[in-house]
Amino acid sequence: MTIAKTVGLAIIGTALAVGGASAQQKTIKIATEGAYAPWNFTGAGGKLEGFDVDIANELCNRMKAKCEIVAQDWDGIIPALTAKKYDAIVAGMSITDERKKTINFSLPYASGPxxxxxxxxxxxxxxxxxxxxxxxxxxxxxxxxxxxxxxxxxxxxxxxxxxxxxxxxxxxxxxxxxxxxxxxxxxxxxxxxxxxxxxxxxxxxxxxxxxxxxxxxxxxxxxxxxxxxxxxxxGEGVGIGLRKEDTELKKAFDDAIQAAVQDGTVKKLSEKWFKIDISPKG
Missing domain, CATH: 3.40.190.10 (Periplasmic binding protein-like II)
Structure with a gap:
């Protein structure tokens, strides 16, 4: 999905006024655990690295969105999302029926046993x-x-x-x-x-x-x-955790994931970090 580089301030204001995050807002805040290598981990100098971090940056580039990636302990990662401390979770999180009772998910961006x-x-x-x-x-x-x-x-x-x-x-x-x-x-x-x-x-x-x-x-x-x-x-694969009301942001992530899977980018990144292809199939 291609989102216009120039977005009117009125549109941004409307998106934020309704209380839901969107790909058009100034900064999308993304949480990852930072302790689940090689999916996500804290590298030299405290820098967040890993497959999830590369995926998040790739998707944000495709959405023409500015993103900030932060670390969050796993046991509080969903409660902090619903409390609006950030807008999305990219942390190797599997899509399950139990989690879907609380949050929504993007399309899968990875799948592994x-x-x-x-x-x-x-x-x-x-x-x-x-x-x-x-x-x-x-x-x-x-x-x-x-x-x-x-x-x-x-x-x-x-x-x-x-x-x-x-x-x-x-x-x-x-x-x-x-x-x-x-x-x-x-x-x-x-x-x-x-x-x-x-x-x-x-x-x-x-x-x-x-x-x-x-x-x-x-x-x-x-x-x-x-x-x-x-x-x-x-679960059904690994997806991005989102608040249920953020339907516009979900669509933006879904379109970006679909494009990144289809052109082989997810396969390339998974082989970089895991030495195997864990991109979604079918």
């Missing part, structure tokens, strides 16, 4: 289903059969997940009782406990785990295992 990160020396390194991918929405029976095959190996083990995420919900539904589920404030926190041997596995988005495996302390001795799951309670 989850997986387990474990030590190569662990019995969990031989987890069944490794290398297989399932969609809980379209392959429910096969997906749940693969999940059941994993459970015996998890008995007596501990799994780290980031709280208030689809992965925490997934672990609670499918693995609670088979393993101890421990929730953490950030992915960095559960990665540290895995490296220290305080938990046996981490369950997270496979793209985030790929980023973890690039760190020196994980690259040699850890491995990504288990059946890769998507769909169902894991």
């Amino acid at each position: 989850n997986g387990f990160l474990v030590a190569k020396s662990s019995p969990l390194a031989k987890m069944p289903g490794t290398g297989q991918t399932f969609n809980l929405a379209t392959q429910k029976e096969a997906a749940e059969k693969a999940i059941e095959a994993v459970k015996p190996l998890l008995k007596g083990k501990s799994i780290g997940v980031q709280g208030s995420t689809i992965h925490a919900n997934f672990a609670d539904k499918y693995y609670k009782g088979a393993a101890e589920i421990r929730e953490y404030k950030t992915t960095e926190a559960h990665d540290l406990d895995l490296a220290a041997g305080r938990i046996d596995a981490v369950l997270a988005d496979s793209t985030a785990l790929i980023g973890t495996l690039e760190k020196p302390e994980f690259s040699k001795d850890y491995v990504l295992v288990g059946p890769a799951m998507s769909g169902g309670l894991l």
Whole structure:
């Protein structure tokens, strides 16, 4: 979508007067977590970097909008959006029915399954289903059969997940009782406990785990295992979180995302940060 470079002050004033954010306002404030590498993280000098940051800047350029990107802790990221502390969330957030009760989402700008990160020396390194991918929405029976095959190996083990995420919900539904589920404030926190041997596995988005495996302390001795799951309670892909009333801003983001997917820009950025293509398909 192309939005005119020159926008009348009267139009801007009207857009702001109704209380909703729009792509025509002077600055669109965007929140990201800043602690979910390689999706988003705080780099040298406190600068926000990552796939989400590149995506946000790309979409803002396409919308001819000035954007400001700020860091926000994950557990307060939706409440702060609805409180109008910023206008959008670009933070690797999966589109789920539960979240849609509170906020709206753009079209997906990425899609990726989850997986387990474990030590190569662990019995969990031989987890069944490794290398297989399932969609809980379209392959429910096969997906749940693969999940059941994993459970015996998890008995007596501990799994780290980031709280208030689809992965925490997934672990609670499918693995609670088979393993101890421990929730953490950030992915960095559960990665540290895995490296220290305080938990046996981490369950997270496979793209985030790929980023973890690039760190020196994980690259040699850890491995990504288990059946890769998507769909169902894991959501419809990753989208931009928006307030329900901001329909104009949603349309602007939707059009920009669609164009960036179609011309291969999202694919290029995902390969830059994840070494794989996680752009939406279909």
